Amino acid sequence: MKPASFDYLRPATVADALAALAAGGDDARVIAGGQSLMPMLNMRLVQPRLLIDLGRLEELRTLRAEDGWLTVGAAVTQAEVLARPTLAREVPLLAAALPWVGHFQTRNRGTLCGSVAHADPSAETPLCLVATGGEVVLRNLRRRRTVPAADFFLGPLTTVKAADEIVECVRFPLARPGSGHAFREQSMRHGDFAITACAATVDERSANLGVGGMADRPTLRSWPLVDGGLPPDLDDALNAFAWDLGGDDDQHATARYRRDLVRRIGRTVLEEALSCRR
Amino acid sequence: MTATQTATQTVEIKGSPARGAEPVAAAAPFVGRAMPRVEDAALLTGVARYADDLPVKPGTLHAAILRSPHAHADLLGIDTAAALAVPGVAAVVTGEDAKRHASAFLVGIRAPMEHWCLAIDRVRHVGEPVAVVLADSRYLAEDALDRIEVRYRPLPPVTSIAQALEEGSEPLHPAVGSNLVNSRSFRYGDPEAAFARAARTVSVEVEYPRNSCTPMECFVVLADYDAAEDSYEVLSNFSGPFAVHPVMARALNVPGSRLRLKTPPHSGGSFGNKQAVFPYVVLMGLCARVAGRPVKWVEDRLEHLMAATSATARRMRIDAAVEPDGRVLALRMEQTEDCGAYLRAPEPASLYRNHGNLTGAYDIPNLALTNRIVVTNKTPTGLNRGFGGGQLYYGLERLMNRVAAELGLDPLDVIRRNLVAADAMPYRTASGGTLDSGDYRATLEQAVREGALDALMARRDALRAEGRLYGIGYAAVVEPSISNMGYITTVLTAEERRKAGPKNGAQATASVAVDPTGGVSVTVASAPQGQGHRTVLAQVVADVFGLRFEDIRVNTDLDTGKDAWSIASGNYSSRFAGAVAGAAQVAATRLRGRMAALVAAQLNCRADDVRFAGGKVFSDANPDNGLSFSRVAAAGHWSPGTLPDGQEAALRETAFWTPEPLKAPTDGDHINSSACYGFIFDFCGVEIDRTTGALRIDRYVTMHDAGRLLNPLLVEGQILGGFAHAVGTALYEEYAYGDDGRFLSGTFADYLVPTACEVPVPVILHRESPSPVTPLGAKGVGEGNCMSTPVCLANAVADALAGFSVDEPPSLPITPAKLAALIHPPEPPRPAPAAGMNEIPPPAAVKGGRGLTGEGSREVPATPEQVWAILLDPKELAALLPGCEALDLVGPNAYRAEVVVGIGPVRGRYTAEVALSDLDPPKALTLTGSGTSALGSGSGTGHVTLERTAGGTRVTYRYSASVGGKVAAVGGRMLDSASRLLIGQFFEKLVARAGGSAASDAHSARPPSLLARLLRILGLNR
């Protein structure tokens, strides 16, 4: 269980990284924290010819809240975001979900952008990005483009990111006054990928539920509030959502169990989000 | 469930050892005290040397093993040329080499089944070794693995006990002719009469899953071959039983004296598992011989989980003849054991290890039993903590629980009523076991009292009143220790046993030596794997000589070329405390006697009156006039010529000790399968979350009578560790396989070892009834909770589910999904699609077939004839197949394709056989493909129908796919969605080509398809 051979570059600038990536094409991969990529390298599931290390690029260490967004650069670790004292105020959903991401030791190196680029359908960070209406900033040598999170994920490990692009940063909208948030997931063990994860946001007009671990990508559905509360037919709506999400049987849980969790935990987190609006 | 959530209130633990180790005090006795371990300093500071830390000889090659991606396949050919061309590769070893230099392993039953260290002509489980690359580094060796080409012809896999028993299931070993490879029936007492007179019969039928204790350190083998002497020298973290040593030597075609096997100073856990290193000892010996250089192999975690070893799966049916008061008069048992692809030594031991205690802790004099052994296309089984006990007691204790439920009795009363009585000890069981000591009823009552069962009952009542799902479970078991080396022969008939010669006993060895400075060394063949053997032996021997604990130096690394050992040596069947520590005491006592004789004259007393205490040797009558221990030691070495006649000077003693009660099976198949039997009584409270089905262990009380406790701190560690394994078995761990034989638990993300958040701290209670069998009165203690805890938790679940008319709790592991399926009401149906949405094809996974299946349809803007033409045109087909780089016609509608296929960055290069069949132009066809890559094997069949519609053609497909090997083992979670993605790519391209537009490149980023955008608008967001 050792990686296949590759060249290694530790560029001093993002521009150099992008130039190398453009030259390497599909045979080049970028690595930042490596907590998703390294296991796949060790198992030889992924065999790049060139590995480009973004981990030490100061340019990618952006972590700031301004203009209504929390911007998290590609070299910022999950631990650094979690340790941000203002996070619970800025993006409360992320503050609630990040402790569920891996473990203390992997959060110390794992990055939010890496998790988003990896696009595991059960991962918490992509779910939060979709559920909050965040966006992904992609960059190649020539241009920078911004993709809404809802359009970014295409399927398991599959995104709209082109081979010559990096996820430069992800942007979470700052929580607006009067909004509420809640996150819960069911996993087999502490720190495991979610069987089903539910992320709820409620604002003045709508209740929104993002679900991970079911469909082949994190998926969001919204309902207008009725008289300031959750829709009276929420159970039916959650049932329809659960069925539409699909979900598969695997060795740990059935598709039916996953639908049960959407119907039940979905309601719980929506109620929680509604009640904690501030 | 988290442990901290359970800890809402603290209760004093009576009978539990002191918190933490005692400070070392100078004076004996040390036995019975919670001594801190002599092992720990090296382990805590990082200087300990495990097998992978030891130096290797210059020129050592590193091995990597090519393993079968198929569960069952004929092996047609291996091409190693490209692998040999990789720089740094010295050799590639295959089954041909094994045939030339080695032999098949001995098998424990009489059946024509061959098992070799490398596959010869067939592979029988995912992960079976097929070839070995030997190179200058492990990295280079793995590079070359990817270059070996193997041709397989897949065979139907046998993936369950039920399937193995079916007429006509594909036989794994054609010469045997059936996958039922052994069946024996036994009858003890008069079960028929008991069933005839009993008030009623209560039955239970259960299945126990495959799991494993997965030590944190994987297997390591360093092997060298000396051609001049035709001998092998191997260092490995093998744990025994050394009964396997002759099996290894025979497979290498040498006498045991020419297989010198050494064990390292430290080993990273075994729990029985490291018994299964032995095929690799042979394999690496073979490799060293072929390469002419030393070889090192370090098993990685994927290899370990996929192919190292497993506990047996077992199907059990038990009928009990019961009286109205719950007394059980007789049992009728059927056990069917899944031993995997090969019956590997010492199997079928899992099935027979408990033969003498099949009736558990109960006085049940009549027993009818049928034992069946089947083979399946799964990893061969072997030693695993609890070895057969978890399986047996899962059935037996579920049965006792069912007796109570069906008779409307308190389950605790049913246990009480059937326990063996104290005055019956030693008690001979129906099948020939001798339960050696204990007062089971008093022990149970002590646990009920000290574990506060009444408070737990009150808690259950209170929580149930709140509407919560809470249950209490019980289990009573006897824990066998020190296996009789003859029990496995119970699988043979008396006639076959007579021919083979008697097998019995459980010989333990220990050597004690005193050097000229008075230093004391102890050497044993117990192959410890972290249990603290060195500490306990120092306690035992320090007491014998009246020395300080730190005066005793214990050496546990073993060298079969020099040290005293025998077939029963090793670390298994909880034999250390009873047998090995006992043998050390015997050896030390004999040596002390010899030293006493040496100095008796000088001390003016009889040898019997010489005392050893406080580092002095003196006469009982005159304690002040003694000699120092070291002085006596020096005399033995420096002045052998001046000893009185008849006195031996040698200050070294080796004791071989075997438990007297361990005889060979009788002609009536009675067997005392273990030397001693501890008693365990557990009870627990669990709560099931109504929303998620998650189970929380609220309280767990475990009461042990393991005879005399030599070191309570270590005993507690064994119980806590066994309990943690049992929690894993009960709630989390399973070696899961798809019904196409693919292995699904290949990483620690999918094989769910419990973490600190999943394992609560049980209340541990003790009682000590010394064993009359062992020198120190000690019995084994490390395996018991693997026997009692899974079923105790299941019984609690059954109690919690009392309101749901569920006869049996879900099979192990009891997962939230399984519990939710029982406690949640029927699922609300899928709502009818809104008007106008009929066109949306639901991408559905269809379950119940083999492997991954699904179906869907697409509307294509072309006539069926045009679509047909595309599908039959090789150029077009090449463009449709995801990642197809070349497609060559090799026969009518048959192609060989080079495809690079995968999802995201995960890609494998496959040489695939692709064929079109069942052609019904322009309406239907079948598309099949199969191939193998370094990522594993893949195959699929798609039935495609074309139906003319107003807009063109509706293409409907139904597929089944099978993925094996590495990618299935590590990525099982995403296989369904990945195969949907790939099939989707095929049809999206078909739509694009039929519609005249350029096909999108599946590898590049592309905007969401029209369909996807439409779905998103409709809120489906696909």
Added chain:
Amino acid sequence: MPPLTSPETPPVLAAETRHAVSIVLNGKPRTGHAHPRLLLSDFLRHELGAHGTRVGCEHGVCGACTVRIDGVAARACLTLAVQADGRRIDTVEGLAEANEGRMTALQEAFRRHHALQCGFCTAGILMSLTDYLGRNPKPTEEELRDMLSGHLCRCTGYAGIVRAVMEVTGQTMKEVSHV
């Protein structure tokens, strides 16, 4: 490869070459050589001979190989040796070394509370704790178990580990549930 714009960017390290990697290992500068693909765990153990760091799964779940990289606990099996170049790496061997050759209070507590059996997971757990207790000196039992869930131990059931840490942090462990 197109010309890179920045002169500070070091050249590409070629796959087939062993490159010098210099780290500060437990306070002492050490240099070894590594192909780009060599894992830090293998570099420490087999290139530098610091075999106190153990390897248990090589996919980041078991935690046995946990070391401190610039003080932060991380998996050595999920780090390349070349990524560690210029970094400070602390391993289990350094704990007692930095304590005048005596075991630290944490190590002593592990011994007293039988927090290890086979010892294979122990080095990683000690390194995680050394980082973690620096940031959170008095964790609750729940917080501690949350952090420990990044390590698999097959021998102890974790009870001794929790007890040892609670003692070192001046707390007592709640032994059992309710009643």
